[in-house]
Structure formats: structure tokens, C-alpha cells
Amino acid sequence: MKYRTSAGPLLALAALAAALAGCSAHTDVSLTGNTPPQFSHLFVTTQDVWFNTSGTASPDDGGWQKFHFSSPSTVDLVADEGGSLGSIASGLNLLAGTYSQVRIIPIDPSSALTTSAQSAGALYNAEADYVDASGNTHQLPLELLNPDKGISIQTSLKAPIGTLGGSSSASGTSGVFGAIGSGDAGSNAGTNDATGGVTTAGTAGTTTSTSTSGTTTTASFAINIDGARDLVPFSFGASAAPAVLLSSHASAYDLANSAGIQGTLTLTNLTGYTSVSGLPDIQVSAEVLSADGTRHEVVLSTPVHADGTFLLYPLATSSSTPAYYDVVIHGGGIATIIIKNVQLTLGTSSTTLSTATTTNTSTSSTTPTLNTVSVGTLTPRAAATFTANVTPVTGSTLPADALIGFYQTLASSGEVPYLIESTPVDPFNQLLFNAQVLSAGTVDSGTYVASGDTITVVSAAPKQGAGKYVVAASAPNYTAGPLTPIVSAPATSSTSTTAPSPVSVSVPGLGLASGATTGSLLAQITPATAGKYDQGELLVSHDGTLAGWVALDAVLASGGTVSAIVPAGTSSSLYYVSVRVWSSRNPSGTLSRQWFPAAVDLRSATSGSVSLTID
Numbered sequence: 001m002k003y004r005t006s007a008g009p010l011l012a013l014a015a016l017a018a019a020l021a022g023c024s025a026h027t028d029v030s031l032t033g034n035t036p037p038q039f040s041h042l043f044v045t046t047q048d049v050w051f052n053t054s055g056t057a058s059p060d061d062g063g064w065q066k067f068h069f070s071s072p073s074t075v076d077l078v079a080d081e082g083g084s085l086g087s088i089a090s091g092l093n094l095l096a097g098t099y100s101q102v103r104i105i106p107i108d109p110s111s112a113l114t115t116s117a118q119s120a121g122a123l124y125n126a127e128a129d130y131v132d133a134s135g136n137t138h139q140l141p142l143e144l145l146n147p148d149k150g151i152s153i154q155t156s157l158k159a160p161i162g163t164l165g166g167s168s169s170a171s172g173t174s175g176v177f178g179a180i181g182s183g184d185a186g187s188n189a190g191t192n193d194a195t196g197g198v199t200t201a202g203t204a205g206t207t208t209s210t211s212t213s214g215t216t217t218t219a220s221f222a223i224n225i226d227g228a229r230d231l232v233p234f235s236f237g238a239s240a241a242p243a244v245l246l247s248s249h250a251s252a253y254d255l256a257n258s259a260g261i262q263g264t265l266t267l268t269n270l271t272g273y274t275s276v277s278g279l280p281d282i283q284v285s286a287e288v289l290s291a292d293g294t295r296h297e298v299v300l301s302t303p304v305h306a307d308g309t310f311l312l313y314p315l316a317t318s319s320s321t322p323a324y325y326d327v328v329i330h331g332g333g334i335a336t337i338i339i340k341n342v343q344l345t346l347g348t349s350s351t352t353l354s355t356a357t358t359t360n361t362s363t364s365s366t367t368p369t370l371n372t373v374s375v376g377t378l379t380p381r382a383a384a385t386f387t388a389n390v391t392p393v394t395g396s397t398l399p400a401d402a403l404i405g406f407y408q409t410l411a412s413s414g415e416v417p418y419l420i421e422s423t424p425v426d427p428f429n430q431l432l433f434n435a436q437v438l439s440a441g442t443v444d445s446g447t448y449v450a451s452g453d454t455i456t457v458v459s460a461a462p463k464q465g466a467g468k469y470v471v472a473a474s475a476p477n478y479t480a481g482p483l484t485p486i487v488s489a490p491a492t493s494s495t496s497t498t499a500p501s502p503v504s505v506s507v508p509g510l511g512l513a514s515g516a517t518t519g520s521l522l523a524q525i526t527p528a529t530a531g532k533y534d535q536g537e538l539l540v541s542h543d544g545t546l547a548g549w550v551a552l553d554a555v556l557a558s559g560g561t562v563s564a565i566v567p568a569g570t571s572s573s574l575y576y577v578s579v580r581v582w583s584s585r586n587p588s589g590t591l592s593r594q595w596f597p598a599a600v601d602l603r604s605a606t607s608g609s610v611s612l613t614i615d
Contacts, residue, residue: 031223032081037274038131053097099159101155236537257318265379281437287325415463477573537580
């Protein structure tokens with residue numbers, strides 16, 4: 001791996017930090033997530049966490065409070081889900097205030113293996129282990145987009161006013177004033193290690209609410225990565241070498257204003273509901289109505305454990321205004337269950353998790369006491385399944401970050417389609433890497449009354465018809481796709497002895513959202529060694545999310561210019577670029593990933609350029 005970046009001078013702000021430390025609060029940051037059942041491990045190693053009061057600040061802007069850890073933390077998101085929180089850091093001296101953006105800086109899989117990743121059993125700092133449809137296990141590096149710029153999450157997190165005291169700890173070293181002074185991100189890069197800022201070293205840990213202990217105020221935040229949306233499996237090269245990309249749409253939660261929804265599924269009478277990994281191929285999603293009111297969208301998802309238990313946590317709510325979520329229980333081999341109007345308020349009940357969590361391999365984790373409500377015990381019905389894949393409409397390419405959703409609408413009057421299944425498109429091949437498994441037949445639905453009460457469910461065909469779904473694509477900075485294409489379970493043949501091929505559905509491309517326009521990013525490519533690579537891709541990303549790409553095959557021999565089409569004119573139209581290049585003779589053995597620090601700003605322009613030398 002060849003990595004190009006720049007570092008600015010260090011700023012010595014320790015005295016100022018000490019003078020103003022009384023305005024800061026101890027802050028704990030955890031990582032949690034959701035992964036599809038075929039994944040056995042998903043390791044993410046973090047070396048920095050940054051905070052900014054501006055939701056649109058770029059990684060190269062000022063205004064950041066940066067915390068660098070001398071001992072990075074590795075979290076396994078297969079273990080840390082469903083209320084189990086893997087600690088990134090604790091005891092950070094974060095200035096009191098409301099933060100609109102948090103950014104984590106992961107360590108790339110090409111970097112030297114950290115102690116925490118090695119202790120967790122990983123081969124790479126970022127790693128995805130999964131079982132394919134043939135039962136083969138893969139242990140692959142999890143490919144990151146411009147990891148030096150990090151993964152950004154727009155949010156609203158409040159660090160309360162407090163004073164330092166009592167016992168506190170941080171996983172590594174930390175400082176509090178990366179935002180102060182005239183330096184930009186380059187000159188602030190070293191303000192939070194042992195040579196500058198306030199240093200507090202100790203053992204990592206997590207708490208789950210804003211609290212006061214003695215003279216120490218603690219705020220607790222959790223970052224959620226939904227692997228069902230953000231893990232993008234794809235193949236490259238003539239040999240179809242497998243790879244997994246993290247294209248992040250992470251969310252962040254203040255645990256003082258979060259609660260959970262738990263329940264249990266009776267699985268003993270079901271067959272055929274497990275995935276190739278042997279775990280239940282069942283997920284539970286909390287959904288809300290989309291901003292345009294045309295469909296429901298997923299806020300949070302979690303897997304169902306082998307014992308049938310599940311917990312959706314954290315979900316945002318407040319003590320003054322309860323939040324309402326619809327719960328969708330879905331997966332291969334079961335009839336979908338939809339529970340409407342589950343109300344969440346703070347202080348309703350508390351539950352300590354134990355059986356609903358798996359063994360944790362991260363540096364530090366907790367199984368906390370939470371505010372939860374229960375949808376009780378539900379008994380899903382068995383259902384036949386079929387698979388579907390997408391075919392783009394001719395001349396209408398899907399965006400690189402497109403998610404393909406399969407929707408069904410309850411038959412009652414006034415109902416809006418629910419997202420039943422979804423999966424990211426393989427951006428390089430314009431199809432689903434794994435055909436989506438869909439449940440055929442009818443849907444069960446009921447309405448939540450109170451925590452723990454029995455929910456009466458009724459079975460009925462969705463408005464589209466039994467075993468039928470409407471299909472639509474969606475992507476940031478694009479309008480949601482039309483809910484018009486319909487996919488149906490194929491007719492079965494009593495004489496057939498082979499599984500039917502996936503049903504193909506044509507999915508129209510997407511139009512740009514209001515305020516966005518078509519932008520062009522030009523890259524002048526110069527190969528350092530002619531003929532070293534003959535295939536590759538230029539990847540264009542924003543804050544850890546893939547926004548566009550273009551093939552490099554034609555310019556790897558002697559150089560040239562390529563152009564990637566991306567949205568322009570929005571606050572998220574600030575892009576960074578990286579490349580994946582390889583030799584067609586041995587794709588996986590010669591793959592090189594290289595990324596570059598220069599930004600291409602299309603926020604107020606429709607075109608921009610960058611010059612890249614590929615080593």
C-alpha cells in the first residue's frame with residue numbers, strides 16, 4: 001500500500017487546555033453496528049475521533065477538537081451489536097457544547113497490524129470475514145475510502161458543562177483544543193498526542209448515559225455502522241476476485257436520549273431460516289416515514305440471535321416527546337412481521353442484557369442497563385423464498401452509492417410501503433453481488449399497545465399481492481426512485497429438481513435531488529511504471545462514502561485523463577480520490593490501493609481536476 005498525505009507542525013496548547021478544562025466533560029465514545037448473518041467478523045480499528053460544531057466542516061477545515069489514541073481500539077461489529085457497545089475511547093476532555101459532526105479515523109488494513117487487532121484475532125486492522133453461498137470462508141481486508149480523511153457522521157450531540165475530577169480514563173492520549181488557534185487541519189494534526197494538549201492515559205471503558213460521579217460529568221455517545229447497508233461486496237478482474245468495501249452512512253447517538261426495542265422470536269418450529277453461516281437469516285428494522293411521505297425508511301437494524309432474541313438499540317427519543325417506530329421483522333424462510341406504532345420514552349423500563357449478546361472480542365465493551373420496551377414473544381410463520389437481482393435500465397446507470405429496496409404495502413387503506421429487504425448495488429458491475437432472498441406469501445401485522453403486552457397479528461396479502469414487491473433505488477443527493485417496478489415469486493414446477501434462477505427486475509436510474517447538479521471530476525493519471533498495472537478504478541468519495549467511480553484501464557499504460565460524474569452544488573460535494581489498480585494476470589495478488597490528500601471542491605462549481613501519479 002502506498003499512501004500519500006501531508007502533516008503540519010504541532011501546536012503547543014497544553015497551558016490553555018489546562019486553564020479551560022473546567023468547561024469540559026468526560027466523554028465516552030463507543031461503536032456498535034449490524035452485520036448480515038453471513039459475516040462472522042467485521043473488525044474496525046480506530047486511532048482518532050474528532051468533534052466539530054459545524055455539520056459541514058471538511059476534514060481539512062479548522063474548528064475540530066481532535067483526540068488521537070496512542071493505543072488504537074479494535075471493535076468487532078459482529079460481536080458489538082444489539083446493545084453491546086465496543087469502546088473506542090473513554091474520558092475524553094470534550095469542551096461543553098453541541099456538536100453537529102463527529103469523525104472517526106480508522107486504520108487501513110494495509111497498515112501494520114495493531115496490538116488490539118492482533119489480540120482480537122484479526123489479520124488486518126479493518127477486516128471482513130464471511131461465508132459465501134458455496135460455504136467457503138473468506139478473510140478479507142475491509143477496503144476503506146480515503147481512511148486518512150475518516151468517516152464523518154452528521155448528528156447533534158451535546159457535551160454538558162462539567163468539571164474534571166474523580167477517576168477517568170482514555171484509551172490512549174487526548175487533548176481538547178485542536179480547534180483553537182489559526183492553524184488549519186494540517187497544523188492541528190499533532191495537538192492531541194503526547195506532545196500537546198491535555199494528556200490523560202488509562203484503560204478504555206463505556207457508560208450509557210450522561211451522569212455525574214463526584215465532580216466528574218460524563219457524556220456517552222455511540223456510533224452505529226449498519227453493515228446491511230454499508231458493506232458493499234463486489235468482484236474485480238477476470239477471475240472475479242471477491243472484495244468488500246465499506247461505504248459508510250453511519251449514525252451517532254447521545255445515549256442519554258436513547259432507548260431500545262426488544263423482543264423474542266419463537267424459532268423452534270421453523271426450518272430453512274438459517275444462513276450459510278448457520279445463524280438466523282432474520283433481521284429486525286425500526287422504520288419511520290420518509291420526509292416526502294412516499295415510503296418507510298430504515299433508521300436502525302439488528303440481527304436476531306440464535307436464541308430468537310433481539311434488541312434495537314440505540315434509538316433516539318426524549319423524555320418530553322416520545323418517538324414512534326414501526327418494527328419490521330424480515331428474512332429468508334419466514335413471513336414478514338410488521339408491528340406498528342411502538343412508542344419509546346425515556347425512563348419507561350430498564351433491562352440488563354445478557355443472553356441477547358455474543359462474546360465480545362473488542363478492547364473493551366459493556367452489556368449495559370437500558371431504557372427499553374418489549375414487543376413480547378412473537379411466533380413467525382414459515383414461508384417459501386425466491387431470489388431476485390437487478391438489471392439497470394439501458395442508458396441509465398445507477399449511482400455508485402445506490403441501495404436497492406424491496407417494498408410491500410399493508411392492505412389497509414392509507415398504508416405507505418414498508419422497506420422489507422435492501423442491499424447495496426455492486427457499483428462496478430451494476431448488479432447485486434448476492435441475489436436478494438425474498439419471502440413469498442403473505443405478511444403478518446399488528447399494532448403495539450404497551451410494553452410486554454401480547455400483540456395480535458393478522459395475516460394478509462400485501463397490496464402488491466402475495467409474494468410481490470415493488471422495487472426502487474435510492475442514494476444520497478438523488479431523488480428516491482419510483483415505486484413502480486414489480487418483482488414476483490416465480491411459478492414453481494413440480495418436476496423441477498434445481499433451484500430457480502434469480503428473478504430479474506429492471507430498476508430505473510435516479511435523478512439528482514433539488515439543488516444538486518451534474519458535476520465532472522477530471523483526473524490526470526500518470527503511471528510511475530508503465531505496464532505495471534493494466535486494470536483499475538478511480539474512486540471518488542465524500543466523508544467515507546463512495547460517490548462515483550470511473551475505469552482506469554485505458555490510461556494505465558501511458559497516462560491520460562479520465563472523468564467521473566458526481567453530484568455538484570451541494571454541501572457534500574467536496575470530494576477526495578483513491579485508486580484501485582491491479583494486473584489482470586493476478587488481480588488479487590497485485591492489487592494496490594492508493595489514496596491522495598488533495599480535495600476536489602464542487603460545492604460551488606460543476607467541474608474540478610486533480611493530478612495523480614500511480615506508483
